[in-house]
Amino acid sequence: MDEEIKSKIKKTGTTTIGIVCKDGIVLAADKKATMGSMIGHKKVEKVFLLNENVAITTAGNVSDIQYLTKLVKAELKLKNLRTKIEPNVKEIANLFGMLAFENIRKFSTIIAITAFIVGGVDNKGYWLFLVDPDGTVLRYNDYVCDGSGSVFAYGLLEDAYKDSINVEEGIKLAIRAVNAAMQRDVNSGEGIDVVVIDKKGAKKVFESEIKHTIVEKKSK
Numbered sequence: 001m002d003e004e005i006k007s008k009i010k011k012t013g014t015t016t017i018g019i020v021c022k023d024g025i026v027l028a029a030d031k032k033a034t035m036g037s038m039i040g041h042k043k044v045e046k047v048f049l050l051n052e053n054v055a056i057t058t059a060g061n062v063s064d065i066q067y068l069t070k071l072v073k074a075e076l077k078l079k080n081l082r083t084k085i086e087p088n089v090k091e092i093a094n095l096f097g098m099l100a101f102e103n104i105r106k107f108s109t110i111i112a113i114t115a116f117i118v119g120g121v122d123n124k125g126y127w128l129f130l131v132d133p134d135g136t137v138l139r140y141n142d143y144v145c146d147g148s149g150s151v152f153a154y155g156l157l158e159d160a161y162k163d164s165i166n167v168e169e170g171i172k173l174a175i176r177a178v179n180a181a182m183q184r185d186v187n188s189g190e191g192i193d194v195v196v197i198d199k200k201g202a203k204k205v206f207e208s209e210i211k212h213t214i215v216e217k218k219s220k
Contacts, residue, residue, distance in 0.1 A: 015149030015181035016046060016057035018117040018128045019161070020142055021170040024198030025119035025126050028174035029057045030149070030182055031191040047193040051076060052201040054092055054120030059147045060113040060133060068099045068114055089120035093129035093137050101135025115146050121197050149181030156180045167196055171205060 016029040029046035044062070049055045050073060058065045072095055079087055087095075096116050103112040116131040128140045138144075143161055145153045156177045165173065171194055178192045194205040 014046060014059045014147035015153055015178050016059050016115075016117055016146045017150075017153055017157075017174050017177050018057065018119050018130070018140065018144050019157075019165070019170045019174055020126060020128050020140065021165050021167045022163075024167040024170070024196055025055075025121065025128055026167060026170035026174045026194065026196055027055050027057050027117060027119050028178050028192060028194045029147075030178055031193060045193060047195045047204070049195065049202045049204070050092065050120075051086070053086070053122060053197065054089055054118065055195045055197055055202045056096070056119070057117040057146070059115040064103060064112045064114045068096065068103060071099060072096060086122075088122040088124065089118065089127035089129070090139075092120070093118040093127075093131060093139075096131045097135045097137035100131055100133060104133055104135070117144060117146060119195075119197055120202070121199065126197070145177070147181075149178075152181040152183075153177040167198055171196065 014030060017027070019026040019028075027047050031044055031046065046058050047055060048058065048069060050069075056069070058069070072092065075095060076087060076092070079085070096118060100114050100116070103114060106112065113133050114131075115133050118127075118129040118131060120127055128144060130136075130138050130140060130144045130146060132138075142163070143157050145157065157173070160173055160176070174194055175192055182192075196203055196205060
């Protein structure tokens with residue numbers, strides 16, 4: 001079973017990144033969806049806002065990702081209605097972990113592969129978690145990558161990341177890292193989405209800004 005899961009994960013093509021900055025969290029991902037050796041969709045969103053303070057990146061089977069994301073959003077709304085209390089980032093990451101754990105172990109002819117990077121801010125600070133397909137939830141204090149292009153992104157992040165990085169620098173670094181993966185990983189490409197979570201909440205960086213940053217970087 002473990003070997004089957006590992007082989008499926010290797011075939012899941014994408015590049016997703018989370019970066020911890022001194023004043024926020026940056027999440028980024030490419031936009032290509034693949035079906036084996038074929039491009040299934042060129043403009044897939046892989047970075048989503050869950051609420052005003054938490055966002056996620058996604059990797060894996062699209063149907064399972066959509067299913068678990070809808071479940072989590074519904075659970076968050078129910079909790080808010082019942083308790084009037086917003087869940088913290090760790091609770092949300094653990095909820096994704098529990099659902100991923102159950103999803104991959106259910107009896108099915110199609111194995112359910114889902115992976116998430118969860119980033120957000122709450123009253124205890126900034127948080128970044130990786131939720132693996134088997135349900136493992138791990139916190140990161142610097143950066144994390146996932147997907148088939150992660151090996152290329154990690155190389156750049158290992159060299160360029162520093163503890164004092166701010167959000168503005170984090171956005172540029174995330175774009176460079178995803179762009180580096182897109183140059184070498186055939187399953188990553190077709191554009192980049194970036195979301196920033198800071199004290200003002202979660203917001204998306206528009207693609208026009210991203211393209212400008214990439215051009216600016218290449219022109220130097």
